Amino acid sequence: MDNALTANALRLTAGGRRVIDGVSLTLRPGEMVALIGPNGAGKSTLLRLLSGFLSPEQGSCELNGQPLGQWPAGALSRQRAVMLQQTQLRFHWPVEEVVAMGRAPWGKSAEREITRSVMALTGCDALSGRSYAALSGGEQQRVQLARSLAQLWVDEGPQGWLFLDEPTSALDLYHQQQLLRLLKTLTQRGNLHVCVVLHDLNLAALWADRILLLHQGRLVAQGAPQEVIQTEIITKWYNAEVLVDNHPTAGVPHLFLVG
Template structure:
């Protein structure tokens, strides 16, 4: 199987503005890739284009050697899952029911056991019987991650492409750490491939295999964390005064704001 997702010359226009401007990239299987960039850079829009939620005005995306538009909807839903920034639900279901929604593309194949396994894997088992609407923002993010993993679950583990838009934005430090540790662990198997939008540069540097930096809709830097998270790069594209040092435990780049 061709475990790559390629984008060639993607463009998307809104009004007079190019929200995505001639972006080409390749995502490889078994990677955790972080999309970073200042506000309005086009990160969320690019994520939607790569996952097939939006269609480009120009350019093309291919998933595993096949154009995104050529995938039947149900088949694509079994190969990729998307967690958006906000998921509004108009019904007050339990957490178990929300996670079970992820199995919709599969019918009822071993739904109960899979949901139980995913709840345990994500630490959401303690929330299982609560109503989704009563959860905090961070708890809802964790449940939405569980739903996405259930959607991709195949033969005792998630398999396919997982796209996440700021999944740590409402999480406390412990749950940020646990979520990214879990994603990293799952990608090491080579069966799960993750593309995640992150605002926290230090989280991206610590956990991502590769980083893609967007600015005003263009891909302006990409590579290993050590190649992208550098003082001149961050200062140029974020316009902030920063100093980049080294994480004392991992050796990853670590960004400090100048006072």
């Protein structure tokens, strides 16, 4: 399918275990998709497969109708960016330089205007001049979001496929809300297409258009938040005692742990 990212029957074994087991899916333009599932379900591995950093043993991933493995590395890097679960840098790079690293696939000397725009958009301008290595975990996460968006920046904003692995794990409430609102706004404009791994199911319910639930390498449930965030489904696949009610204002499910 053109102008979509498709995975067909992906399979991957690592350490003698089947980590991804027959996953097929389609990510569509302008969509915000959340990937959820218990620890070790294969979310980070699937993200690596979908973004072309890992090759499947069986099956294939195609972007705009072309297998990821056939894309020239530079062209692929201008179409998709990945924000990993953790990114540590050993050297004392200033925040601006880390954001500017995102421009590497464009082969020009770092465009200061883009770095400035993306830092303003992500609220990282307040971190300007600081050393990345000296930032708190949450501050580093915000800078990594800026770097990923800088990588996809074309003219006035980011365009293409953005994969994020637990981008809110170190963020406070305000920055969780800011990050997810920003991703939602950008996807609704139609130029950015997002696949985000989230452990907080209430964040997924509030902001995702579609949720994919992975368990032991298989996609076991998918659909709109109302279709996936249900007491029986979450209890079954997470083995946790939960109750699902309605969010008081947003018209989406809201999940509670039973104490």
